[in-house]
Amino acid sequence: MERIILHIDVNSAFLSWSALKLLEEGYSKDIRNEISVIAGNPKKRHGVIVAASIPAKKMGIKPPINLYEARKKYNDLIVVTPDYEYYYKKSKELIDYLKSLFTDIQQYSIDECFIDYTSFKKLYGNEVDFAYKLKDEIYKRFKFTVNIGIGNNKLCAKMASDFEKPNKVHTLYYYEFKDKVWNMDISNLFMAGKASCKKLRELNINTIGELANSDLNMLIRNLKSQGKLLYEYANGIDDSPLDIDRYDERKGIGFSRTLEYDMENVEEIYKYLYDFSKKISEKLREKSVYANTLVITIRNSSFKTYNHQQKFFNGINLTDDIYQKSKDLFIQTWDKEPIRLIGLRVTDFTDSNSFQLSIFDENIKEKEDEKIQNIIDKINKDYGKEVINKGNKLI
Numbered sequence: 001m002e003r004i005i006l007h008i009d010v011n012s013a014f015l016s017w018s019a020l021k022l023l024e025e026g027y028s029k030d031i032r033n034e035i036s037v038i039a040g041n042p043k044k045r046h047g048v049i050v051a052a053s054i055p056a057k058k059m060g061i062k063p064p065i066n067l068y069e070a071r072k073k074y075n076d077l078i079v080v081t082p083d084y085e086y087y088y089k090k091s092k093e094l095i096d097y098l099k100s101l102f103t104d105i106q107q108y109s110i111d112e113c114f115i116d117y118t119s120f121k122k123l124y125g126n127e128v129d130f131a132y133k134l135k136d137e138i139y140k141r142f143k144f145t146v147n148i149g150i151g152n153n154k155l156c157a158k159m160a161s162d163f164e165k166p167n168k169v170h171t172l173y174y175y176e177f178k179d180k181v182w183n184m185d186i187s188n189l190f191m192a193g194k195a196s197c198k199k200l201r202e203l204n205i206n207t208i209g210e211l212a213n214s215d216l217n218m219l220i221r222n223l224k225s226q227g228k229l230l231y232e233y234a235n236g237i238d239d240s241p242l243d244i245d246r247y248d249e250r251k252g253i254g255f256s257r258t259l260e261y262d263m264e265n266v267e268e269i270y271k272y273l274y275d276f277s278k279k280i281s282e283k284l285r286e287k288s289v290y291a292n293t294l295v296i297t298i299r300n301s302s303f304k305t306y307n308h309q310q311k312f313f314n315g316i317n318l319t320d321d322i323y324q325k326s327k328d329l330f331i332q333t334w335d336k337e338p339i340r341l342i343g344l345r346v347t348d349f350t351d352s353n354s355f356q357l358s359i360f361d362e363n364i365k366e367k368e369d370e371k372i373q374n375i376i377d378k379i380n381k382d383y384g385k386e387v388i389n390k391g392n393k394l395i
């Protein structure tokens with residue numbers, strides 16, 4: 001059976017979410033209907049615009065131009081600074097809602113996710129009809145619009161959701177790929193970055209169709225593994241499964257996040273590692289198991305992904321232990337290139353943490369730590385949210 005994958009993408013997510021926040025705070029205008037932009041933290045993006053309203057885009061004000069250039073086009077531009085905490089809240093609301101409808105969801109970024117619809121067709125019916133209903137339901141519940149792309153794999157679903165915005169449903173099935181995509185400029189191909197496009201143009205390859213019909217060996221010679229990937233994508237080929245965070249004996253327990261911008265600041269990365277450690281340790285304790293292997297995943301801005309793992313004699317399940325070990329592992333692994341994705345996973349579960357192998361005194365301390373952590377877990381659970389934390393929490 002052909003797979004059916006949906007890709008849901010919030011339209012101008014940061015701008016839409018900031019618009020909602022401002023309306024909640026009593027601001028009289030809906031900035032989605034004004035010439036407005038969200039401009040990143042100047043320290044991180046040097047005043048670069050990260051999102052623009054449709055009216056702003058119509059005036060040629062589009063990311064990633066900076067504020068200075070944008071103001072030259074329209075001086076009375078409304079500029080709003082991003083509120084990432086609020087964005088995460090909105091993102092979580094949407095994902096939680098989708099999780100109530102589906103089992104297999106891969107959150108791809110703060111405002112995008114993939115859903116495997118294949119086995120849900122029986123339950124929810126034709127995917128196109130369903131996508132229209134889902135899109136409208138999301139608007140009704142959350143007051144922001146999404147695009148939904150439908151395809152037979154993640155690549156096609158993602159490209160489909162990008163066709164025409166906002167508030168649209170598009171399909172890109174295998175049989176439509178050639179007609180809908182091959183005439184497009186190569187820059188529209190998923191994963192074809194600036195550097196790759198430049199090389200391809202030098203090889204006189206300008207459209208996705210031209211790329212699809214190029215000689216694979218020649219592409220590999222010129223663009224290495226990226227050449228093979230782009231060739232497959234230009235032909236609509238992508239067999240990658242959804243990457244899902246969930247408890248799985250084989251895969252372990254893990255979390256990963258695609259970052260909104262390429263990060264180089266170690267302290268920022270540690271915040272993610274702390275967050276992952278906390279979530280992992282909660283799950284481990286929920287299942288009453290210990291993990292004996294920790295795996296870190298880093299994808300850098302050149303899309304190179306690498307994993308590094310460490311095994312322990314004594315299983316771990318406390319936030320602090322996982323966090324400290326993940327920081328060490330991160331430092332050993334990181335090649336100092338800007339980071340696009342960070343992930344942390346534990347595997348090799350045991351029912352006890354093999355006390356006989358450790359020094360007696362340390363055992364007592366671990367037992368104590370564990371007791372405290374269990375009490376904290378219980379209080380947090382009873383109050384339904386995080387009300388208590390050990391003193392060394394970073395974020």
Ligand SMILES: [Mg+2]
Pocket residue numbers: 009010011012013111112
């Ligand atoms: Mg989006």
